[in-house]
Amino acid sequence: MSNVENLVAEWLPLPDVADLLNVSITKVHSLIDERALVALRVGERNIRSVPADFIQDGQVVDSLKGTIVVLADAGYSDEDLVVWLFTPDESLRGRPIDALREGRKTEIRRRAQTLAW
Numbered sequence: 001m002s003n004v005e006n007l008v009a010e011w012l013p014l015p016d017v018a019d020l021l022n023v024s025i026t027k028v029h030s031l032i033d034e035r036a037l038v039a040l041r042v043g044e045r046n047i048r049s050v051p052a053d054f055i056q057d058g059q060v061v062d063s064l065k066g067t068i069v070v071l072a073d074a075g076y077s078d079e080d081l082v083v084w085l086f087t088p089d090e091s092l093r094g095r096p097i098d099a100l101r102e103g104r105k106t107e108i109r110r111r112a113q114t115l116a117w
Helices: 003-007 014-021 025-033 064-073 078-086 096-101 105-114
Strands: 011-013 040-042 047-051
Touching: 003 040, 003 078, 011 014, 014 025, 014 047, 040 078, 047 078, 064 078, 064 096, 064 105, 078 096, 096 105
Parallel strands: none
Antiparallel strands: 011 047, 040 047
16 A cells, blocks of 8 residues: 555545536546646545545535645646645644635645745
């Protein structure tokens, strides 16, 4: 099992993401293409899955897309950015994904932007 698989407690296969968001699987693929979501191949079956923490109250975490774009612009691969989002940070009192879920996007975006320099 890879480091990213160990960091993320729960992975959702794309059909489950579609069900949770109440959209078609095609829309889930569009969300991935638009960088609103990131999917990685995980598990024994190596299927594309999304971290469950990317979904909150039946929607994609509000500030996730912009954060993904900032990290990608900083040169992070999809796996690297998931690792960054799910790695605990003492100065945040948790993980960046938790801060995003709590609505603290400015702090997380500022940190993500500094990674590009």
